[in-house]
Amino acid sequence: MSPVLELNNLKAGYGQTEILHDLSMYVNQNEIVAIIGPNGAGKSTAMKSVLGLLNIREGNVVLNGEDITDTPAQKVIEKGISYVPQTNNVFVNLSVRENLEMGAWTRPDGVEQRLEEMFELFPDLAEKRAQAAGSLSGGQRQMVAMAKALMVDAKILLLDEPTAGLSPKYRGEIFATIQKIKNTGVPILIVEQNAKQALGVSDRGYVLVDGANRHTGTGAGLAADPEIARMFLGGGH
Amino acid sequence: MWDAFGFEFVNFYFIPGLVLGCIYALGAIGITLTFGILRFANFAHGEIMMSGAYLTWTMMAIAGAAGLALHPLVAMVPATFIVILLFLGTDRWFYKPFRKEDTIKVVMASFGMMLIIRSAVQVIWGPNQLTFVPGIARPNATLQQITGDLGAMIIMPNKHIFIFAGTVIIVIALSYLLNRTRIGKAMRAVSDSPDLAHVTGIDVDRVIRATWIVGGICAMAAGVFLAMDIQMLETTMGFRMLLPMFAAAILGGIGKPYGAVFGGLVIGLAEELSAYPWIGDAPLLSPGYKTGVAFAIMVIMLIVRPQGLFKGRSF
Amino acid sequence: MEAYLGYGLYILSLLTVGGIYAIFALGLNVQWGFAGLFNVGIVGFAAVGAYSYALLTTAESTFHLGGFGLPLPLGMAVAMVASAFIAGLIGLICIRLRSDYLAIATIGIAEIIKLILKNESDITNGPRGINKIPRTWEHFSEERFYSSWPMSWFGTPENWDAFFDSLPNWYWQPLFAGTILLVVYVIYRMLERARMSPWGRMMTAIRENESAARASGKNVTRRRIEAFVIGAAIMGLAGALFAQHLRLIEPTQTFDSAKVTFLVWVMLIAGGSGNNKGAILGAFLIWTIWSASELIIGGAINLIGAIFTTMDASILQTRAGFLRMMLIGILMQVILQRYPGGILPEVRPASPKADTKVAGTTGETK
Numbered sequence: 001m002s003p004v005l006e007l008n009n010l011k012a013g014y015g016q017t018e019i020l021h022d023l024s025m026y027v028n029q030n031e032i033v034a035i036i037g038p039n040g041a042g043k044s045t046a047m048k049s050v051l052g053l054l055n056i057r058e059g060n061v062v063l064n065g066e067d068i069t070d071t072p073a074q075k076v077i078e079k080g081i082s083y084v085p086q087t088n089n090v091f092v093n094l095s096v097r098e099n100l101e102m103g104a105w106t107r108p109d110g111v112e113q114r115l116e117e118m119f120e121l122f123p124d125l126a127e128k129r130a131q132a133a134g135s136l137s138g139g140q141r142q143m144v145a146m147a148k149a150l151m152v153d154a155k156i157l158l159l160d161e162p163t164a165g166l167s168p169k170y171r172g173e174i175f176a177t178i179q180k181i182k183n184t185g186v187p188i189l190i191v192e193q194n195a196k197q198a199l200g201v202s203d204r205g206y207v208l209v210d211g212a213n214r215h216t217g218t219g220a221g222l223a224a225d226p227e228i229a230r231m232f233l234g235g236g237h
Numbered sequence: 238m239w240d241a242f243g244f245e246f247v248n249f250y251f252i253p254g255l256v257l258g259c260i261y262a263l264g265a266i267g268i269t270l271t272f273g274i275l276r277f278a279n280f281a282h283g284e285i286m287m288s289g290a291y292l293t294w295t296m297m298a299i300a301g302a303a304g305l306a307l308h309p310l311v312a313m314v315p316a317t318f319i320v321i322l323l324f325l326g327t328d329r330w331f332y333k334p335f336r337k338e339d340t341i342k343v344v345m346a347s348f349g350m351m352l353i354i355r356s357a358v359q360v361i362w363g364p365n366q367l368t369f370v371p372g373i374a375r376p377n378a379t380l381q382q383i384t385g386d387l388g389a390m391i392i393m394p395n396k397h398i399f400i401f402a403g404t405v406i407i408v409i410a411l412s413y414l415l416n417r418t419r420i421g422k423a424m425r426a427v428s429d430s431p432d433l434a435h436v437t438g439i440d441v442d443r444v445i446r447a448t449w450i451v452g453g454i455c456a457m458a459a460g461v462f463l464a465m466d467i468q469m470l471e472t473t474m475g476f477r478m479l480l481p482m483f484a485a486a487i488l489g490g491i492g493k494p495y496g497a498v499f500g501g502l503v504i505g506l507a508e509e510l511s512a513y514p515w516i517g518d519a520p521l522l523s524p525g526y527k528t529g530v531a532f533a534i535m536v537i538m539l540i541v542r543p544q545g546l547f548k549g550r551s552f
Numbered sequence: 553m554e555a556y557l558g559y560g561l562y563i564l565s566l567l568t569v570g571g572i573y574a575i576f577a578l579g580l581n582v583q584w585g586f587a588g589l590f591n592v593g594i595v596g597f598a599a600v601g602a603y604s605y606a607l608l609t610t611a612e613s614t615f616h617l618g619g620f621g622l623p624l625p626l627g628m629a630v631a632m633v634a635s636a637f638i639a640g641l642i643g644l645i646c647i648r649l650r651s652d653y654l655a656i657a658t659i660g661i662a663e664i665i666k667l668i669l670k671n672e673s674d675i676t677n678g679p680r681g682i683n684k685i686p687r688t689w690e691h692f693s694e695e696r697f698y699s700s701w702p703m704s705w706f707g708t709p710e711n712w713d714a715f716f717d718s719l720p721n722w723y724w725q726p727l728f729a730g731t732i733l734l735v736v737y738v739i740y741r742m743l744e745r746a747r748m749s750p751w752g753r754m755m756t757a758i759r760e761n762e763s764a765a766r767a768s769g770k771n772v773t774r775r776r777i778e779a780f781v782i783g784a785a786i787m788g789l790a791g792a793l794f795a796q797h798l799r800l801i802e803p804t805q806t807f808d809s810a811k812v813t814f815l816v817w818v819m820l821i822a823g824g825s826g827n828n829k830g831a832i833l834g835a836f837l838i839w840t841i842w843s844a845s846e847l848i849i850g851g852a853i854n855l856i857g858a859i860f861t862t863m864d865a866s867i868l869q870t871r872a873g874f875l876r877m878m879l880i881g882i883l884m885q886v887i888l889q890r891y892p893g894g895i896l897p898e899v900r901p902a903s904p905k906a907d908t909k910v911a912g913t914t915g916e917t918k
Contacts, residue, residue: 073435074440091429272652348814352880353885356810357878480660523671529667532664539649539653
């Protein structure tokens with residue numbers, strides 16, 4: 001089976017600065033894949049390059065066998081890549097329900113039904129559906145952001161540091177939700193600082209250093225690797 | 238209670254203030270929407286209002302030549318389409334090229350548009366004042382009689398009733414659009430965060446077009462209402478409105494349409510009431526300084542609470 | 553010979569007015585080109601400068617406050633101070649906010665200043681304006697100057713009267729034009745020094761990357777207010793010279809925001825914002841186009857009137873000025889879109905540390 005998403009030998013960056021030097025990775029169906037690495041390694045940049053938000057100089061991005069390199073963000077999203085940015089990921093002045101409706105912008109029909117499915121998947125949100133997203137706690141906002149991204153029939157979900165700035169309690173909840181989303185059949189690519197927990201839920205992981213992948217392996221395997229443990233896991237996140 | 242004092246205050250200060258406030262409110266809606274969604278202060282907004290009034294005048298003149306006496310409110314409808322095209326055209330050719338650049342470039346372009354549109358109107362219609370319907374507007378007799386019988390006589394010409402009703406209808410329609418329709422919600426979403434709207438897959442270009450259309454309709458109504466109220470059209474009327482409209486938008490909070498309506502009413506009332514003889518017999522503020530009131534309110538807001546009363550965006 | 557004199561005087565007046573606009577453009581360049589501050593109230597600063605100068609230097613009059621008959625240089629100095637003072641007030645309120653707010657505030661203050669000038673008739677003579685403003689060099693031939701110190705030291709009023717009678721009546725024109733060009737040159741040199749100084753480099757750094765400049769401990773707000781105030785002072789001086797050139801100022805026609813604010817902006821953008829030479833070049837160029845277009849459009853209308861004899865050319869005549877404004881507006885849009893750097897794009901002052909890279913980034917301006 002061919003991978004859902006493939007990044008092949010990417011070189012990319014903002015303006016003149018090149019951040020990704022040689023990056024290759026793939027995500028298979030029914031997989032959670034984590035990208036971990038130190039600050040400034042290009043983790044978020046890798047994600048943005050998939051969305052066509054920055055200049056790709058070399059290499060390509062392939063979604064289900066279709067080359068989508070340099071496709072504008074809106075088209076990429078229409079093709080089924082859903083993205084949750086790290087910060088500012090909900091419309092604070094819109095209600096929870098309206099946020100989800102906006103997530104369904106590219107969805108041709110069945111919005112009501114999908115809304116109900118989302119409220120089932122995120123029961124916390126169901127009772128807060130009329131509340132402004134800006135009035136929710138950080139963890140709940142993250143849930144809204146994920147639900148919003150899933151309003152389309154996503155072929156893959158990209159999460160940029162979903163637990164950054166959250167309390168440990170919420171972190172656990174988010175990772176549990178990620179697992180649940182995977183069980184609905186959506187593969188997930190996740191960028192994380194909390195390497196230990198991220199690798200714990202991931203099937204596979206990539207360690208990014210200086211804009212290139214340094215280590216690759218299964219989630220458990222990487223978590224057990226002493227060198228990686230020394231590099232990132234020792235910090236006690 | 239309805240002694241000479243109340244009669245004079247309500248009819249000569251309060252109602253004119255509200256009428257002016259309605260006009261400011263409609264103009265400020267357009268300004269606050271563009272400011273919120275496209276992220277720039279559109280200096281050409283007043284001129285578009287002014288050109289809308291002139292287009293309406295032309296529609297009336299054309300119909301008049303065919304022997305048809307159109308009310309400005311009717312002639313306004315076909316003219317609105319031209320104003321919307323004007324907005325979309327300016328956006329396409331003069332603002333869009335700078336969308337990805339520093340916003341100040343668009344502000345600059347809109348400043349240029351302000352002069353281009355005004356001089357174009359001056360070239361086409363000439364510098365002289367025009368009027369929709371000449372003559373003195375008589376107070377509505379029915380209203381005068383009913384309120385007179387109740388002991389609180391209100392003297393209000395029909396034009397003011399039209400302006401009130403028109404504003405209420407437009408504000409209700411706008412609130413329906415923003416809260417109940419998909420494109421309206423998307424407008425609020427883009428105003429909230431353009432970047433997130435972009436990566437959510439919202440068709441931002443379509444939202445921007447919708448913004449110009451909504452802003453165009455409001456600007457059109459404001460321009461025609463203003464020309465009805467002051468009973469003349471002149472090429473500087475748009476520019477004179479610009480400052481009070483910006484003040485209303487800032488007072489209400491940038492990106493907040495209801496805030497703009499509230500701000501417009503406050504500024505309109507403040508301008509008219511500033512000329513009321515609150516202390517002694519002389520007007521509190523010389524009528525020549527009326528326009529200064531809006532500016533003063535704006536400056537105070539910028540110092541005290543730049544995000545506006547309704548907590549809009551502060552940059 | 554008479555004809556040549558006419559051309560000569562026309563060129564002198566182009567240089568005079570072009571020079572005054574060049575001073576305006578240099579002032580705007582400090583605010584916009586150096587500091588990235590968007591001022592659309594130039595006309596307000598011009599009016600403050602012009603009225604301060606006029607009130608202080610005119611002979612005593614029953615129509616307005618004063619005049620105080622003070623020496624001309626003093627009038628010009630006060631014009632600069634007054635304009636700078638107003639700029640300081642606006643700066644304190646608006647500079648910390650986003651640039652759009654400054655734009656709204658400056659256009660607002662310009663309108664308020666005009667409102668005050670129109671309404672405070674006891675001080676400013678209201679819409680009728682102030683007349684007989686003394687013009688540098690020409691003022692020597694006025695009796696109140698030659699009959700008083702220091703001119704009275706050198707000759708009796710009768711001597712002076714005879715002396716000025718012997719001069720052609722345009723004697724002051726080359727002198728006035730020369731003085732203005734000298735002022736342009738002096739301001740240019742001062743601004744060039746400021747631009748190359750650590751202050752100027754700091755301004756560039758702030759404009760390029762505000763947060764980085766803030767993070768490295770620079771007082772961004774203060775630097776910006778400084779630039780705004782210095783620019784306004786230069787505009788105040790230009791306003792005083794504008795008043796001298798016109799000799800009669802009133803609030804509405806003289807200080808039409810289209811003809812002052814807008815024209816100065818077009819000049820700076822055309823010449824190249826951030827570049828002092830560009831500001832000067834743009835001012836002379838656009839002013840020449842502006843005044844030549846009056847002749848050209850006028851000629852074109854006469855031609856149309858001659859061909860279509862049934863048409864009433866007088867309607868076109870009255871509207872020609874508006875057409876000119878519209879064309880200048882379109883010219884500005886074209887420059888903004890096609891040639892964002894202007895004729896002379898900004899050249900970054902080479903930083904002592906990284907000389908190679910910084911000097912290479914020309915052509916791109918804010």
